[in-house]
Amino acid sequence: MAENKEITQARDLIKVDNELLENISVLIESKDAKSLLTIFSDIHTADIAEIINHLDVDEATYVFELLPTETAGEVITEIDENLREKILKEIDTKKIAHIVDELETDDATDIVSDLPDNIAEQVLRHIDKEYSEDVKELLKYEEDTAGGIMTTDFVYVNENATVQDAIDEVRKNAEEFEHIYHIYVLKETDELVGYVLLKSLLLNPLSTKILSIIEEDLFYVSPDTDQEEVANTMEKYDLVVIPVVDEKKRMLGRITIDDVVDVIHEEASEDIQKLAGLSEEQESSDSVFRISRIRLPWLIIAMLLELFNAIVLSNHEDLFQRLVLATFFIPVVMAVGGNSGTQAAIVMVRGLGTGDIWLNETLKKIGKEFFVSILNGFVCSAVLLIASLIFFSDVTFKFALIISIALFSIIIFATVVGASIPVLLKKLKIDPAIATGPFVTTSNDIVGMIIYLSIISYFFL
Amino acid sequence: MAENKEITQARDLIKVDNELLENISVLIESKDAKSLLTIFSDIHTADIAEIINHLDVDEATYVFELLPTETAGEVITEIDENLREKILKEIDTKKIAHIVDELETDDATDIVSDLPDNIAEQVLRHIDKEYSEDVKELLKYEEDTAGGIMTTDFVYVNENATVQDAIDEVRKNAEEFEHIYHIYVLKETDELVGYVLLKSLLLNPLSTKILSIIEEDLFYVSPDTDQEEVANTMEKYDLVVIPVVDEKKRMLGRITIDDVVDVIHEEASEDIQKLAGLSEEQESSDSVFRISRIRLPWLIIAMLLELFNAIVLSNHEDLFQRLVLATFFIPVVMAVGGNSGTQAAIVMVRGLGTGDIWLNETLKKIGKEFFVSILNGFVCSAVLLIASLIFFSDVTFKFALIISIALFSIIIFATVVGASIPVLLKKLKIDPAIATGPFVTTSNDIVGMIIYLSIISYFFL
Numbered sequence: 067m068a069e070n071k072e073i074t075q076a077r078d079l080i081k082v083d084n085e086l087l088e089n090i091s092v093l094i095e096s097k098d099a100k101s102l103l104t105i106f107s108d109i110h111t112a113d114i115a116e117i118i119n120h121l122d123v124d125e126a127t128y129v130f131e132l133l134p135t136e137t138a139g140e141v142i143t144e145i146d147e148n149l150r151e152k153i154l155k156e157i158d159t160k161k162i163a164h165i166v167d168e169l170e171t172d173d174a175t176d177i178v179s180d181l182p183d184n185i186a187e188q189v190l191r192h193i194d195k196e197y198s199e200d201v202k203e204l205l206k207y208e209e210d211t212a213g214g215i216m217t218t219d220f221v222y223v224n225e226n227a228t229v230q231d232a233i234d235e236v237r238k239n240a241e242e243f244e245h246i247y248h249i250y251v252l253k254e255t256d257e258l259v260g261y262v263l264l265k266s267l268l269l270n271p272l273s274t275k276i277l278s279i280i281e282e283d284l285f286y287v288s289p290d291t292d293q294e295e296v297a298n299t300m301e302k303y304d305l306v307v308i309p310v311v312d313e314k315k316r317m318l319g320r321i322t323i324d325d326v327v328d329v330i331h332e333e334a335s336e337d338i339q340k341l342a343g344l345s346e347e348q349e350s351s352d353s354v355f356r357i358s359r360i361r362l363p364w365l366i367i368a369m370l371l372e373l374f375n376a377i378v379l380s381n382h383e384d385l386f387q388r389l390v391l392a393t394f395f396i397p398v399v400m401a402v403g404g405n406s407g408t409q410a411a412i413v414m415v416r417g418l419g420t421g422d423i424w425l426n427e428t429l430k431k432i433g434k435e436f437f438v439s440i441l442n443g444f445v446c447s448a449v450l451l452i453a454s455l456i457f458f459s460d461v462t463f464k465f466a467l468i469i470s471i472a473l474f475s476i477i478i479f480a481t482v483v484g485a486s487i488p489v490l491l492k493k494l495k496i497d498p499a500i501a502t503g504p505f506v507t508t509s510n511d512i513v514g515m516i517i518y519l520s521i522i523s524y525f526f527l
Numbered sequence: 528m529a530e531n532k533e534i535t536q537a538r539d540l541i542k543v544d545n546e547l548l549e550n551i552s553v554l555i556e557s558k559d560a561k562s563l564l565t566i567f568s569d570i571h572t573a574d575i576a577e578i579i580n581h582l583d584v585d586e587a588t589y590v591f592e593l594l595p596t597e598t599a600g601e602v603i604t605e606i607d608e609n610l611r612e613k614i615l616k617e618i619d620t621k622k623i624a625h626i627v628d629e630l631e632t633d634d635a636t637d638i639v640s641d642l643p644d645n646i647a648e649q650v651l652r653h654i655d656k657e658y659s660e661d662v663k664e665l666l667k668y669e670e671d672t673a674g675g676i677m678t679t680d681f682v683y684v685n686e687n688a689t690v691q692d693a694i695d696e697v698r699k700n701a702e703e704f705e706h707i708y709h710i711y712v713l714k715e716t717d718e719l720v721g722y723v724l725l726k727s728l729l730l731n732p733l734s735t736k737i738l739s740i741i742e743e744d745l746f747y748v749s750p751d752t753d754q755e756e757v758a759n760t761m762e763k764y765d766l767v768v769i770p771v772v773d774e775k776k777r778m779l780g781r782i783t784i785d786d787v788v789d790v791i792h793e794e795a796s797e798d799i800q801k802l803a804g805l806s807e808e809q810e811s812s813d814s815v816f817r818i819s820r821i822r823l824p825w826l827i828i829a830m831l832l833e834l835f836n837a838i839v840l841s842n843h844e845d846l847f848q849r850l851v852l853a854t855f856f857i858p859v860v861m862a863v864g865g866n867s868g869t870q871a872a873i874v875m876v877r878g879l880g881t882g883d884i885w886l887n888e889t890l891k892k893i894g895k896e897f898f899v900s901i902l903n904g905f906v907c908s909a910v911l912l913i914a915s916l917i918f919f920s921d922v923t924f925k926f927a928l929i930i931s932i933a934l935f936s937i938i939i940f941a942t943v944v945g946a947s948i949p950v951l952l953k954k955l956k957i958d959p960a961i962a963t964g965p966f967v968t969t970s971n972d973i974v975g976m977i978i979y980l981s982i983i984s985y986f987f988l
Contacts, residue, residue, distance in 0.1 A: 084887040112763045120888070144763075237730055245767060246726055247706070264725045265707055269698055301792070302573045302605075304785045306706060306767065323784050324765045327791060331762070334795030335877070341802050342873035342963075343866045350883045354895055358902040361870050365863055365907055365938075372862045373914050376855040380919065386851050393847050393854045394837040397972065400861060401833045402826055405804045409822050412803040416796070422811045426545040427581070434815055441819040446826055453834050458841065477826075502803075511858065 082113045087120055094125050099132055111137055115144030119351050123149065126351075127156045135161075139168030142177060146349040148356070151180050159185055163192030171197070172217035172325065175204040204319075212296050213289030215329065216310045216319035219243070222250040223276060225259050230272040232262060247307045247322070251280055256316040258286065258309055286311045289318055296321060297329045298421045333419060340499040341412060343368070364504045371508035375515055382519045385527060391460055392522050395469050396515070402446055403476040403514035404507060407484030410435050411501045414488040418498050428489040432482065439481035443474040464525070472521040476514045483510060543574045548581055555586050560593050572598055576605030580812050584610065587812075588617045596622075600629030603638065607810040609817070612641050620646055624653030632658070633678040633786065636665040665780075673757050674750030676790065677771045677780035680704070683711040684737055686720050691733040693723060708768045708783070712741055717777040719747065719770055747772045750779055757782060758790045759882045794880060801960040802873060804829070825965045832969035836976055843980045846988060852921055853983050856930050857976070863907055864937040864975035865968060868945030871896050872962045875949040879959050889950040893943065900942035904935040925986070933982040937975040944971060 086105075093102050106114055114133070118126045118141065126145075130153050133141060142150065142165060154162060154177070162181070166174045166189055178186050178201055190198040200218045207213025221239045223232045232249050239246065248261035260280040270279055286309045287296050300308055300323060310319045339347050343364035348357055379386075379396075386393055414431070417423030423431055447470035454466045487506055488498035500506065547566075554563050567575055575594070579587045579602065587606075591614050594602060603611065603626060615623060615638070623642070627635045627650055639647050639662055651659040661679045668674025682700045684693045693710050700707065709722035721741040731740055747770045748757050761769055761784060771780045800808050804825035809818055840847075840857075847854055875892065878884030884892055908931035915927045948967055949959035961967065 084885055110764065112765075116763075119883075120885075233729055236726055240726055240730060244724075245708070263705075264729065265697055265701055268694055268725065268729055269701060301785075301788055302577075303571065304573075306784065323767065323788070324762075327762055327784070327788060330788060330791055331795070334792070334799070338795070338799055338802065338873060338877065341799065343870050344874070348874050350878065354898045354902065357895070357899045358906075361867075361899070362903055362906055364870070365866060365903060366910060368862045368866055369859055369907055369910060370914065372859040373911075373918060375858040376915075377918060379855040379858070380852075380921075383851055386847065386854050390844055390847050391841075393857075394840040396854075396857050397836040397840070397861060397976065398830055398833040400858060401829045401969065401972065405826060405829055406822075408803050409805060409825070412799060413805070413809050416799065417811065422580075424545055424581075434818070437815045438818045438822070441815065442823055442826060445819075445823055446830055449827060449830060450834075453831065454837075457834060457838060460841075508862065511862065515858065 082109065082116055087117060090117060090129075091121070091125065094121075094128055097128075102129065102132055106133065106137070111140035112144050115141045118153075119146050119149060119349075121351075123152045127153045131157060131161075135164045136168055138165045143169065143173045146351050147180070148349055149351040150177075154181060154185075159188045160192055163189045166201075167193045167197070170217045170219050171200045171204055171319075172215060174201050175214075179205055179209070207289055210293045211289060212287045212291040212293065212310050212321060213318070215293055215296070215325050216289070216321045218319040220250055220309075220317070220320045221246055221248075222252050222317065223262075225251050225253055225277055227251075227276045228272065229267050229270050229274045229276065229279070232267055232276060233272070236264070236267070245322075248281075250309065250317060250320075251276055252317055255314075258311050258315050258317045261309075286315075287321075288312070293329045294333050294419060295421075297326045297333065300326050301330070302421075337412070337415060337419065337499050337502075341408070341502045343504060367504040368508050371504070371512065375508075375512045378512060378515055378519065382523060385519065385523050389465075389522070389526055391458070391465060392519075392526075394458070395454070396518075398450065399469075399473060399476060399514060399518045400511055402473060403480045404511055406439065406442065406477045407480035407510045408502060408507060410439075410481045410484035411488055411506070414485050415498045415501060418488060418492050425489075425492060432485050432489070435481050435485040436478070439478040442481070443477035446477060447471070447474040468522055468525050469518075472518045475521065476517050479517060480510050480514060483513075543570065543577055548578060551578060551590075552582070552586065555582075555589055558589075563590065563593055567594065567598070572601035573605050576602045579614075580607050580610060580810075582812075584613045588614045592618060592622075596625045597629055599626045604630065604634045607812050608641070609810055610812040611638075615642060615646075620649045621653055624650045627662075628654045628658070631678045631680055632661045632665055632780075633676060635662050636675075640666055640670070668750055671754045672750060673748045673752040673754065673771050673782060674779070676754055676757070676786050677750070677782045679780045681711055681770075681778070681781045682707055682709075683713050683778065684723075686712050686714055686738055688712075688737045689733065690728050690731050690735045690737065690740070693728055693737060694733070697725070697728070709742075711770065711778060711781075712737055713778055716775075719772050719776050719778045722770075746770075747776075748782075749773065754790045755794050755880060756882075758787045758794065761787050762791070763882075798873070798876060798880065798960050798963075802869070802963045804965060828965040829969050832965070832973065836969075836973045839973060839976055839980065843984060846980065846984050850926075850983070850987055852919070852926060853930075853980075853987075855919070856915070857979075859911065860930075860934060860937060860975060860979045861972055863934060864941045865972055867900065867903065867938045868941035868971045869963060869968060871900075871942045871945035872949055872967070875946050876959045876962060879949060879953050886950075886953060893946045893950065896942050896946040897939070900939040903942070904938035907938060908932070908935040929983055929986050930979075933979045936982065937978050940978060941971050941975060944974075 118129055121129065126149055130138065166177055178189060181189060190201065221235055223235050235249065236246060246264055248263065250261050251259045253259060260282040262276055262279055263281060266279045285299060285303060285305060289310050296308065306323045308321050309317055310321060311317055335347055344360050345363040346360045348360050450473055451466050451470040454461045454469065487501040491498045491500055579590055582590065587610055591599060627638055639650060642650060651662065682696055684696050696710065697707060707725055709724065711722050712720045714720060721743040723737055723740055724742060727740045746760060746764060746766060750771050767784045769782050770778055771782060772778055796808055805821050806824040807821045809821050911934050912927050912931040915922045915930065948962040952959045952961055
């Protein structure tokens with residue numbers, strides 16, 4: 067958890083809104099550094115970051131360079147990633163090093179990993195040796211693993227320590243950490259034995275042996291545990307902090323709940339992003355060109371696949387010329403079939419992601435989906451049968467029945483496929499969320515259209 | 528935060544998987560209560576809840592009734608809401624009262640609010656008077672506000688207290704709370720002055736006046752603050768706990784980060800659910816009928832609106848009969864137009880939800896979307912122009928040009944509307960996420976189709 071000294075200092079915070087932003091823009095334009103710093107001294111660092119996120123790159127860089135090093139350290143971790151990269155490109159390597167020096171190792175690693183290699187090296191050379199070794203160590207882990215989100219700063223005592231020793235250790239670290247959740251207890255070899263709660267130090271005599279008031283550590287993760295699994299574990303067991311240990315159970319670092327909150331947000335956003343057809347997450351400060359680049363891949367893939375669909379349709383030119391009615395129900399079939407598939411897919415994707423659905427019970431779940439699709443297919447077909455007879459004077463009972471049967475088949479097909487593909491992807495160790503992306507949904511469209519046209523052609527040509 | 532004594536007791540946890548679940552099912556069938564209890568004593572309460580979530584109602588009720596009261600209290604809060612309701616219907620009122628007595632007030636309120644009115648009254652009559660008053664008080668708040676998720680249990684001292692007094696207070700509450708984050712400092716009137724960190728008690732002499740080591744409280748919310756806003760505040764400022772105060776700043780309760788983690792999950796799931804066309808969140812234990820009921824509303828609304836689309840198409844029968852080519856590109860237009868709108872809508876919905884987009888800068892954001900749509904419209908139209916000429920021998924340059932212009936117009940229309948509707952809904956104080964639901968997306972489909980058909984008809988009829 068970041069140091070939050072500023073929270074308790076700045077008593078009367080200025081509310082951040084558009085008006086403040088406009089005032090700040092004016093001050094930036096007139097390069098009024100003094101007034102800007104006066105304003106910023108009354109704003110929480112998280113709010114300064116929010117303001118910066120709403121500025122363009124030049125303005126943002128100017129403001130960021132004004133900030134005192136300590137403030138800059140607190141602000142930088144909260145700035146949108148893309149904007150941050152651009153700002154750091156403009157800033158002197160030494161200044162970056164000073165800022166990085168202010169951070170906890172996990173945040174420092176995040177910043178350094180985003181820098182170009184040569185700059186990153188220079189930055190690491192300018193900071194404290196021991197600290198830069200820690201950061202280099204953390205850089206080895208994948209970004210989305212426990213190692214990638216842990217910090218190597220933690221308070222610990224030896225297993226032979228007393229309460230007095232632990233309190234001394236807390237005193238030494240009191241400045242650095244706002245919240246100390248656990249004091250870890252390690253063997254000489256760094257092997258994790260357990261932890262002591264702060265309240266236990268308060269309620270026991272100073273000479274008490276630590277081992278007599280220890281809580282044995284049940285939950286820990288290895289550095290290569292997927293961050294989503296870390297989040298699920300901490301959420302499930304209501305943990306505020308979890309230690310990260312190596313294969314010999316030697317303590318490497320810890321992950322706090324605030325980092326996990328970010329992970330939960332990130333994983334949900336990823337699901338949403340794929341479902342909405344965005345190739346990457348869009349940030350508030352993104353330029354028109356970047357937004358366009360994030361959205362175009364889906365649009366183009368969808369269009370090319372739907373062009374294939376157009377070819378399928380053109381192969382049924384005969385049908386359309388003899389039975390123009392068949393044209394009118396294309397949107398119905400596409401919308402209802404497509405949505406049935408997406409509904410089933412997203413429930414499976416979320417369930418597999420949060421661990422609510424176990425991999426070895428998926429066959430049962432797919433079976434359930436099959437029954438759901440029969441039920442929904444039946445209801446939708448019945449509605450279509452009746453509505454098409456009411457609204458379209460040209461529609462005969464035979465035609466209405468045939469398109470209803472087609473819709474029924476499409477709903478069953480799309481639902482079962484939609485539920486199965488995430489499972490298949492998960493078993494192949496591919497991110498199941500792809501199942502709600504353009505390839506699968508549009509392919510589902512195409513097969514749906516083929517079913518529709520084949521059934522009608524069979525009965526009417 | 529729930530008491531977690533069990534975590535440190537149960538050293539060697541059994542891993543929960545399908546095999547264990549099958550063994551448990553066998554034991555349930557043979558009503559082997561003793562073996563079941565032996566197994567459950569080795570399983571974490573969160574895992575017992577997970578097992579129950581994977582059982583059917585009768586099995587789940589049988590298992591739940593076996594559990595000792597204390598364990599049942601820890602398990603019940605983690606059971607899926609629908610299943611929980613069904614289980615509680617089968618259980619004796621007195622037993623429910625005993626279980627509720629074990630819970631913190633926020634969890635107790637959740638349980639009681641789900642009970643039928645007459646049962647809820649009986650349960651409240653059976654529990655501790657003071658406690659039931661607290662729960663009744665909490666029942667008054669809306670479920671999705673700060674009041675609805677706060678707990679009224681917290682550790683506090685008077686502003687005239689010393690470190691010694693505060694330590695005594697911690698001792699009194701040590702059993703009840705696993706984590707004590709802050710000791711709140713209140714005036715005689717209950718007005719919140721600030722808080723003391725546990726580590727400050729550890730590092731200062733016993734006679735120190737609390738007021739001299741107090742952290743002034745900057746962040747607090749009122750009981751009717753929306754839970755999403757609470758989550759945003761705690762996430763932004765990295766808070767682990769936030770106090771809830773009334774209009775006179777009298778302390779009413781507190782909200783801890785683990786509750787907020789649930790809120791973040793819930794809000795993200797709601798966005799996903801609307802985007803995927805689910806009318807409610809689907810839970811692992813839901814029956815085929817319930818799943819069907821969750822999914823049918825979207826499917827039926829989408830179908831009825833698409834039937835309106837079919838009427839639009841039937842009004843252009845002439846066009847399709849003279850130019851069957853126009854039929855083939857319906858899926859392209861629907862897919863690309865629909866997705867452009869959804870992309871813009873979801874980015875706006877998420878931005879407004881997390882506070883990344885301020886309500887007074889939405890016009891600027893919609894303007895940005897307009898430029899994005901011009902760019903994306905241009906690229907997509909160009910691809911369509913070329914691809915349709917290559918893949919379809921019947922397509923003339925004029926026809927290709929016209930459908931490309933139509934696509935261009937539809938992308939701009941759908942994007943701007945998609946971005947605007949969430950803003951409009953937010954200003955009308957309606958949940959913006961509706962914008963990604965069936966009404967808006969399907970209406971967008973229909974207007975897109977009208978644009979497509981009108982442009983083609985204008986040039987070819």
